[in-house]
Amino acid sequence: MNAARDLRELFSYRELIAVLALREIRSRYKYTFLGAGWALALPVGLMLVFTLVFSHVAPLDTGAVPYPVFAYIGLLPWQLHAGILTGSARSLTDNRNLVTKVYFAREVMPLSRVLSALFDFAIASTVLAALMAWYRIVPGPGAWLVPVVLLVQLAFGVGLGLVVSAANLLYRDVQYVLQVVIMIWMFGSAVVYPLPETGRLAIISWINPVTPILNAYRGLLLGGQTGFSPQFYVAAAVSATLLVGGWLLFRRLERRFGELA
Amino acid sequence: MSDAPTVKFDSVWKRLTRRAQVTTLAELLYAVPRRLMNPRRDGLREHEFWALQNLNFSLRPGESLGVVGPNGAGKSSLLKLLFRIFRPDRGHVQTRGRVTGLIELGAGFHPILNGRENVFINGAILGMRQKEIRAKYDAIVKFAELEDFMDMPVKNYSSGMAARLSFAIAAHADPDVLLVDEVLAVGDASFQVRCHEWIERTRKAGTTIVMVSHQMHVLQNADRVLYLDGGESKLLDEPGVAIGRYLADQAERIRESDAVRSTAEGITRVQLLQGDEPAHEIEAGAPATFRVHYSFEKPVTDPVVTLELVHSDPRFLISTPGAQLAQLSSGLSLRGHTALGSGCFDVEVGALQLPVGMYSVRAAVKAHGDFTASIRRDDALRFEIMRPAESDSTSLIDLPQNWRIVEPSEIPQP
Numbered sequence: 001m002n003a004a005r006d007l008r009e010l011f012s013y014r015e016l017i018a019v020l021a022l023r024e025i026r027s028r029y030k031y032t033f034l035g036a037g038w039a040l041a042l043p044v045g046l047m048l049v050f051t052l053v054f055s056h057v058a059p060l061d062t063g064a065v066p067y068p069v070f071a072y073i074g075l076l077p078w079q080l081h082a083g084i085l086t087g088s089a090r091s092l093t094d095n096r097n098l099v100t101k102v103y104f105a106r107e108v109m110p111l112s113r114v115l116s117a118l119f120d121f122a123i124a125s126t127v128l129a130a131l132m133a134w135y136r137i138v139p140g141p142g143a144w145l146v147p148v149v150l151l152v153q154l155a156f157g158v159g160l161g162l163v164v165s166a167a168n169l170l171y172r173d174v175q176y177v178l179q180v181v182i183m184i185w186m187f188g189s190a191v192v193y194p195l196p197e198t199g200r201l202a203i204i205s206w207i208n209p210v211t212p213i214l215n216a217y218r219g220l221l222l223g224g225q226t227g228f229s230p231q232f233y234v235a236a237a238v239s240a241t242l243l244v245g246g247w248l249l250f251r252r253l254e255r256r257f258g259e260l261a
Numbered sequence: 262m263s264d265a266p267t268v269k270f271d272s273v274w275k276r277l278t279r280r281a282q283v284t285t286l287a288e289l290l291y292a293v294p295r296r297l298m299n300p301r302r303d304g305l306r307e308h309e310f311w312a313l314q315n316l317n318f319s320l321r322p323g324e325s326l327g328v329v330g331p332n333g334a335g336k337s338s339l340l341k342l343l344f345r346i347f348r349p350d351r352g353h354v355q356t357r358g359r360v361t362g363l364i365e366l367g368a369g370f371h372p373i374l375n376g377r378e379n380v381f382i383n384g385a386i387l388g389m390r391q392k393e394i395r396a397k398y399d400a401i402v403k404f405a406e407l408e409d410f411m412d413m414p415v416k417n418y419s420s421g422m423a424a425r426l427s428f429a430i431a432a433h434a435d436p437d438v439l440l441v442d443e444v445l446a447v448g449d450a451s452f453q454v455r456c457h458e459w460i461e462r463t464r465k466a467g468t469t470i471v472m473v474s475h476q477m478h479v480l481q482n483a484d485r486v487l488y489l490d491g492g493e494s495k496l497l498d499e500p501g502v503a504i505g506r507y508l509a510d511q512a513e514r515i516r517e518s519d520a521v522r523s524t525a526e527g528i529t530r531v532q533l534l535q536g537d538e539p540a541h542e543i544e545a546g547a548p549a550t551f552r553v554h555y556s557f558e559k560p561v562t563d564p565v566v567t568l569e570l571v572h573s574d575p576r577f578l579i580s581t582p583g584a585q586l587a588q589l590s591s592g593l594s595l596r597g598h599t600a601l602g603s604g605c606f607d608v609e610v611g612a613l614q615l616p617v618g619m620y621s622v623r624a625a626v627k628a629h630g631d632f633t634a635s636i637r638r639d640d641a642l643r644f645e646i647m648r649p650a651e652s653d654s655t656s657l658i659d660l661p662q663n664w665r666i667v668e669p670s671e672i673p674q675p
Contacts, residue, residue: 012316015385015390015391016385016386019381019382019391020382020385023371023374023378023382026378027371027373027374029413030373030374031588045413045474058541094491097368097369098368098369098386099346100346101344101346101362102344102346102362102368102386102387104347104386104388105345171285172285173285173287174622255348256348258341258346258348259277
């Protein structure tokens with residue numbers, strides 16, 4: 001029942017998670033002209049670049065959906081995913097002076113990075129709303145299921161984030177490996193182009209949970225989809241397993257953080 | 262308030278390694294086989310050592326424990342175990358309630374955020390609710406005396422201001438167990454006094470206090486003092502007994518360490534003499550002689566000899582730029598003499614009225630009027646000033662004193 005006690009303890013630190021996320025957000029955008037507006041820069045910039053490439057240089061068929069909307073609805077959750085991973089990976093090493101000096105449930109560190117990535121996600125979401133209004137796209141009847149997709153995505157991100165944060169404390173290689181992985185991962189995840197649903201490449205959406213997650217956002221918000229694909233259920237199961245397994249691994253390693261950091 | 266222990270160390274052992282931790286994946290490749298081929302013997306692998314061995318004690322609410330010991334005795338490991346930053350390898354550490362430390366004040370400060378924002382962050386790190394911090398905010402700022410600086414980024418704070426703010430936050434966290442490290446040496450004197458007053462008040466209110474310090478007068482006030490050496494508990498007793506034993510061991514070690522070796526050239530050594538006998542410890546206020554041995558290849562005419570006495574307590578460093586607490590200088594009294602070859606200078610001090618503690622002596626000889634070349638020797642002698650045996654004072658300096666009662670008839674009427 002130690003796990004239950006640890007969960008209760010973690011819950012008692014919920015304010016600290018929010019405070020540290022706020023600290024991160026404030027310090028990131030303080031003394032900048034655009035402030036939190038910078039949260040838009042990366043997804044919007046990437047959307048413009050890919051629009052140029054896939055609408056003009058090598059035109060891509062995205063059906064009834066205008067390409068900028070198609071790309072942005074992929075980039076938005078993808079940036080959240082990448083933000084959670086890179087943020088979590090450095091969360092413990094960046095705060096070494098706290099980890100070696102003060103006690104609190106260590107999960108607080110990666111979780112606060114998840115929260116600050118969610119903040120950027122929320123800001124960048126306004127652009128999606130604006131784009132959909134501009135192209136007069138009405139959210140599909142399944143749009144109410146979007147929070148479920150977000151929950152699955154968060155479970156996946158938090159589970160993986162816990163693992164990489166602890167791993168990076170043990171081996172600093174992890175943060176560099178992660179940058180490469182995230183770049184390759186993006187191109188294998190149907191972020192800015194649809195992946196084929198038949199043929200050999202179709203297997204990607206079964207083994208890479210991000211693909212069905214992104215497809216679910218797209219299908220529910222833009223298409224007429226009202227339920228989930230079988231691949232999405234697999235992704236949800238993987239995410240739940242990763243969340244529990246990642247946390248158990250984190251707890252095991254956490255005992256020695258004070259000596260390793 | 263229950264009387265159950267707030268802190269309990271039950272046969273606690275903590276293992277640490279001298280070797281750097283594996284930090285890259287490449288190192289892991291050969292660390293794993295090495296580890297397999299090198300099993301633990303008596304619980305230790307190569308390069309590992311026991312930072313703490315079989316430590317037992319428990320503290321009740323309102324009790325205070327001082328911890329003394331030389332560097333590497335395990336004091337920091339003990340604090341980290343209390344703070345749950347380290348977990349014991351054997352045995353159990355139990356703490357009850359909120360454990361707050363004054364270790365490394367300001368570890369959680371974010372430099373570009375202002376004082377106000379940092380109060381809320383640091384308070385949360387110490388386990389306070391935001392509501393609680395809001396309620397105590399004004400008191401925290403007042404305690405830190407930073408009313409006019411809360412909108413300034415912490416990076417622009419002086420180190421004293423930062424320390425004051427972070428102490429003020431910790432002071433309002435209402436801890437059940439408070440850990441105090443050397444940090445209180447920061448801040449000006451009035452702030453230090455207030456810190457110690459506050460610690461005493463919280464102790465009376467039922468907080469358990471654990472303090473680690475090299476400043477013996479701080480530890481004198483503890484209920485009990487734990488003397489650690491090499492990770493083992495040597496003594497857990499009243500402050501006077503434990504500190505006395507620690508200081509005696511330290512003095513012994515200095516004599517044995519031969520830290521002050523003689524050299525062939527220049528100022529070869531400096532001796533402290535009591536009567537005609539060399540001494541390493543001397544009672545405050547006793548007469549003493551310093552003897553400076555020299556061996557010069559070139560003549561030094563009209564020599565001016567200077568001895569600077571440096572106290573080991575770092576708080577005395579702030580008093581003077583050269584860090585010396587007292588200086589003996591021959592001035593012009595050796596005029597007309599030329600020092601060449603081997604010889605000695607003696608300086609007699611009628612009463613060595615110095616604060617108690619360990620001292621190091623810096624010696625220098627130069628020719629009068631020569632402002633460039635001087636023959637110097639740092640750490641030429643170490644000695645200890647002891648509290649006089651009959652003294653019951655706890656102050657730094659015992660002044661020679663005579664008391665009497667003045668009869669009314671003796672007081673001159675205006």
